Every structure is written in structure tokens, then in C-alpha cells.
Amino acid sequence: MTTERVLFEGGRIATLAGEVYDDGALWVEGGRIQRMGPTAAVKTGFRGQRVDLRGRLVLPGLINAHHHLYSTLARGMPSLPGPAAKDFTGVLEQVWWPLDRALSLSDVYLSALFGLLECARHGVTTVIDHHASEGAIPGSLEEIARAADDVGLRVATCFEVTDRDGPEVTAAGLAENARFARAVAADPRPRGAVPTLAATLGLHASFTLSDATLLHARELREQLGLPGVHVHVAEDRADPAHALKVSGVRTVERLHRAGLLGPGTLAVHAVWVDDAEVARLAETETLVVVNPSSNLNNAVGRSDTGRLLQAGVRVGVGSDGMTGDWLHELVQCFLVRRDAAADPRVGWDEVGQLAAGTRAVGDVFFPGAGLGTLREGGPADFAVYDYDPWTPLDADTLLGHLLYGGLGPRARTVVCGGRVVLLDGEPPGLDLAQLSARAREAAAALWSRRRGANP
Numbered sequence: 001m002t003t004e005r006v007l008f009e010g011g012r013i014a015t016l017a018g019e020v021y022d023d024g025a026l027w028v029e030g031g032r033i034q035r036m037g038p039t040a041a042v043k044t045g046f047r048g049q050r051v052d053l054r055g056r057l058v059l060p061g062l063i064n065a066h067h068h069l070y071s072t073l074a075r076g077m078p079s080l081p082g083p084a085a086k087d088f089t090g091v092l093e094q095v096w097w098p099l100d101r102a103l104s105l106s107d108v109y110l111s112a113l114f115g116l117l118e119c120a121r122h123g124v125t126t127v128i129d130h131h132a133s134e135g136a137i138p139g140s141l142e143e144i145a146r147a148a149d150d151v152g153l154r155v156a157t158c159f160e161v162t163d164r165d166g167p168e169v170t171a172a173g174l175a176e177n178a179r180f181a182r183a184v185a186a187d188p189r190p191r192g193a194v195p196t197l198a199a200t201l202g203l204h205a206s207f208t209l210s211d212a213t214l215l216h217a218r219e220l221r222e223q224l225g226l227p228g229v230h231v232h233v234a235e236d237r238a239d240p241a242h243a244l245k246v247s248g249v250r251t252v253e254r255l256h257r258a259g260l261l262g263p264g265t266l267a268v269h270a271v272w273v274d275d276a277e278v279a280r281l282a283e284t285e286t287l288v289v290v291n292p293s294s295n296l297n298n299a300v301g302r303s304d305t306g307r308l309l310q311a312g313v314r315v316g317v318g319s320d321g322m323t324g325d326w327l328h329e330l331v332q333c334f335l336v337r338r339d340a341a342a343d344p345r346v347g348w349d350e351v352g353q354l355a356a357g358t359r360a361v362g363d364v365f366f367p368g369a370g371l372g373t374l375r376e377g378g379p380a381d382f383a384v385y386d387y388d389p390w391t392p393l394d395a396d397t398l399l400g401h402l403l404y405g406g407l408g409p410r411a412r413t414v415v416c417g418g419r420v421v422l423l424d425g426e427p428p429g430l431d432l433a434q435l436s437a438r439a440r441e442a443a444a445a446l447w448s449r450r451r452g453a454n455p
């Protein structure tokens, strides 16, 4: 279902670029916002379908700067038998790596489909994905692209190359990135002249990669003309410890020497970084993506967003597979920052910088589209929230509503590139009952199969 020409009228519209229209309208046509502003002005001369937004709030489609769609079928997954993991490496070995090895291509499709639907239900229209399915590598990124097309969101994805499962798996991961990058370059599946698909080169993390693989990655990135790499960096203290052991320098410096940092690279987490590494991230204009709930869940420490921002690092926000609710992660950033500083004066001014950093991540993959804000001529990516507050909502109070309003789960109607992704909470054209039954069956089989998936 596409909105060939629709007027969304009579609601509150916050552009996240400074304007809030109390009685606003969006004229959507050809996948783009043709006109935006006060309803009385926008509706002049309009002929076509109209959608009433009274009592609703419209925000731009949000961007999740780091997600793992493949983890969607893990929701509710019981632990494997044996003692609980005592640290982050143990969690990877006991929970995530067996799952990665047990995923089939069909699981990859279903997990991406439901992961993307969950994002849409929280107003997210662009997802930067980091994929792992070591037991089903060739064609896996195409399954994610197929799910993106079926749901209707924009997705930038890549395969997390790793040496942890041997040289054949390393080579297959590199090849899958290359295959997908070429397919996307040939056809980025544009909507309203803006691509809906993008590629980058995925790397798991420095501590599961050899120098030889880092060199291959650099060469491949250059050959394919990709913007950078998407890699976990210093999520746990084990990562810099490994880098020091194998290369004599910490993680950020190891990746820098390998030629992998730069303005198109996503360095995800940056929890265990020293001052020299923070300076290096700033100097190379590398984008850091923080994921507060995931860090809390894994008990690995906290990304110090205040320190990163003060040093001039651009910082975006992701969810790291924990949730599709990106606004919740933004709130977590704010709360964790205050808690860590034990100071209720900090954090407020930094939220805008985190939102800008997240938009910068969107710009890496969809350059020139201006995702994450609403403007005339821009792509029609927006969400309509069931949110009619009992206190004033204007440009001055908007941030308070975003942080304390519990907006995330209230997105009811979502449009991406002019295509209706959700209409009053439901995805048009998808048989959810049938797909959910398939996913539950696939998840149960996956959980059971992963028991035999440890080497």
C-alpha cells in the first residue's frame, strides 16, 4: 500500500528540526513530503485521500543506529544447561554464539520480519542492522532485505565477519558482505527516489579477528567503495585486553592501524576506551553508537556519553538487539548519564547531540536524505503517535515529552518513503496470524537445535 497522494491533517507535528505545528498537516505524494505546515495553509488546493490526525502527534521516522534483527527469535529463550555465564565472554559463548550457528535462512527471514515490525511499532523507520548467522551465511543478508521489503522499512545491513568459527566461516562472511554490497549498489530499491537498502562491511569485534582478517576487511571495503565498517568496539574489558596481547595497543588503536576508522565507520559501544582512544575516535570522526540497555543487561559497564561528547566524538544511539523501542534507549542514555555522574544537572543538553549523532549515522547509509527530521521535499518517513498530552506541547517542552511521555510504544500509523507500514497498528498486506504461528514453531526448533551448536 502506498500513499500516492494523501493529506495527513489536523494533528500536532514536531519536525525534530525546531518546529512544532499545533494544527499541522503533511501533504504526501510520490514518497515525499510535498508540503508541511499549518493545516489551513497546506490543504489549499489539495484533492485526494485525507487522514484525520486530531489528538495525535507526528514525529519523523526514527533511526536505530545499531540493532541485531537476528536476535528476535531469542525472546524467552531458556538458558542452556550448566552454570550461568559469569562474564560477557561467557554470555557470548553460552547464549549468542550457539544461536548464531543454529539459525537457518528461514529463521533469519522471520526474525528480521518480526524485529522490523517491532521497530515500526515504536516509530522507527530506519534500522542499521549487524547480522550474524554463522551456520547459514550465503544469502542471509538477502533474507533480511526481503523482510525489509515485506515490512516496508529502510535497512542498512552487513554480516559480522569473525574468525571464531574457523577460516571457512571467515571467508564466507567476507563474501556475503561483498555479495550484498554489489547487489545493493546495482539496486538499492528506492522509494520516492531515496534508497531503502544500504550495505556496509560488518566485523564482529577486534577480539575475534586476526590481523590478516582486518587487512582483508580493509581491502574489501576499498574495493567495494563502502563508507566504512560496522564493528563492536571495547564493549567489555576483554576486548582491549585481547588487543593489547596480540598487537601491543588497545582496541581503537588496533583498528586505526588496520585503516578501519573514519567518518563512515560505526564503532559500537566504546565502553572500555582510554583518553587516547577517545581522542582518536574524535580525530578520525568515527561514529560511536551507544546501547545503554544492552550494557546494563550484560553488566559490562557504561558508555560514558558525556566524556565522548565533550571530546568532540559524534555519538548515536542503538538498541543492540534488546528492543525495537529506540526512544526508550534514548531515555536510558539520559538516565544512565545522570546516575553515573550522580548529578541531576547533566544529560539534558546532551540528548539533542545524541539525536544528531544518530541522524549522522543515517546520513552515512542514506546520504542526502535527511532522515530523522521532517522537511518539505524530504522522504515521507514519519510515525503518528496516539499521544494527546494534558500539558502544553511546543518547541520548548518537546524534549520533556520525548523523555518522560512514554511515546515509543504509541506509534499507531507509520509511513516510510510514502508506503504505509502500519495502519492503526496493523501491517497492511501481511498475514500476521500465519506468520506468528510460523515464527513460534521456528523459534522452538531453533532453541532446541542450538543445544548441539557448540563446537
Ligand SMILES: [Zn+2]
Pocket (backbone or CB within 6 Å): 066, 067, 068, 130, 232, 268, 320, 321
Ligand atoms: Zn551489537
